[in-house]
Amino acid sequence: xxxxxxxxxxxxxxxxxxxxxxxxxxxxxxxxxxxxxxxxxxxxxxxxxxxxxxxxxxxxxxxxxxxxxxxxxxxxxxxxxxxxxxxxxxxxxxxxxxxxxxxxxxxxxxxxxxxxxxxxxxxxxxxxxxxxxxxxxxxxxxxxxxxxxxxxxxxxxxxxxxxxxxxxxxxxxxxxxxxxxxxxxxxxxxxxxxxxxxxxxxxxxxxxxxxxxxxxxxxxxxxxxxxxxxxxxxxxxxxxxxxxxxxx
Numbered sequence: 001x002x003x004x005x006x007x008x009x010x011x012x013x014x015x016x017x018x019x020x021x022x023x024x025x026x027x028x029x030x031x032x033x034x035x036x037x038x039x040x041x042x043x044x045x046x047x048x049x050x051x052x053x054x055x056x057x058x059x060x061x062x063x064x065x066x067x068x069x070x071x072x073x074x075x076x077x078x079x080x081x082x083x084x085x086x087x088x089x090x091x092x093x094x095x096x097x098x099x100x101x102x103x104x105x106x107x108x109x110x111x112x113x114x115x116x117x118x119x120x121x122x123x124x125x126x127x128x129x130x131x132x133x134x135x136x137x138x139x140x141x142x143x144x145x146x147x148x149x150x151x152x153x154x155x156x157x158x159x160x161x162x163x164x165x166x167x168x169x170x171x172x173x174x175x176x177x178x179x180x181x182x183x184x185x186x187x188x189x190x191x192x193x194x195x196x197x198x199x200x201x202x203x204x205x206x207x208x209x210x211x212x213x214x215x216x217x218x219x220x221x222x223x224x225x226x227x228x229x230x231x232x233x234x235x236x237x238x239x240x241x242x243x244x245x246x247x248x
Contacts, residue, residue, distance in 0.1 A: 008076030100145035
């Protein structure tokens with residue numbers, strides 16, 4: 001039995017990840033999101049608002065005795081409102097940090113604490129972004145939080161290695177430009193707060209956006225062959241879903 005916890009499963013990449021994993025009869029998926037759009041006998045939905053720190057801190061992982069693997073995928077994220085610093089509200093800044101960085105950090109902390117002594121293989125995958133490495137105007141908080149989740153992942157990996165924690169792996173994986181509601185929100189931005197608006201509109205009009213189910217397959221490749229991916233911070237651009245997994 002393989003256990004998966006995925007945030008943001010109501011739509012987009014999160015939904016594609018959940019539905020793809022459920023095709024395997026050994027998979028059991030728990031989705032953490034405000035809304036539910038998946039009906040499946042091996043899917044459990046937990047209604048949670050990741051923008052509320054208390055709700056995140058109150059969440060408890062299950063025990064799952066006998067599970068072969070337990071995986072946390074921090075997929076949920078938010079980019080908007082797309083505005084320059086000085087034009088954002090304090091509440092919007094706080095919400096973006098909470099959803100993109102604080103919530104996944106809290107869940108990772110609880111995940112490690114819950115399963116340190118569990119014999120299963122434990123995986124943590126954070127959905128990152130190339131914006132964590134490259135400044136994009138109008139996205140200052142999004143860029144900062146994605147850089148933060150990359151470094152948090154690298155540091156946690158170092159801690160797991162130094163502490164001798166067994167069977168834990170962590171990655172922070174940039175998905176590229178995916179055809180999701182986030183991209184639609186970006187295309188509706190005010191050009192006065194986003195100099196690259198026409199570029200992102202062009203990505204959509206020229207069919208350059210990747211489909212969520214195709215991107216999900218690349219994340220699955222990491223879980224199929226974890227020892228192949230030795231770097232913590234990677235991009236799906238470096239993953240070929242059609243190449244057979246390498247043997248450890």
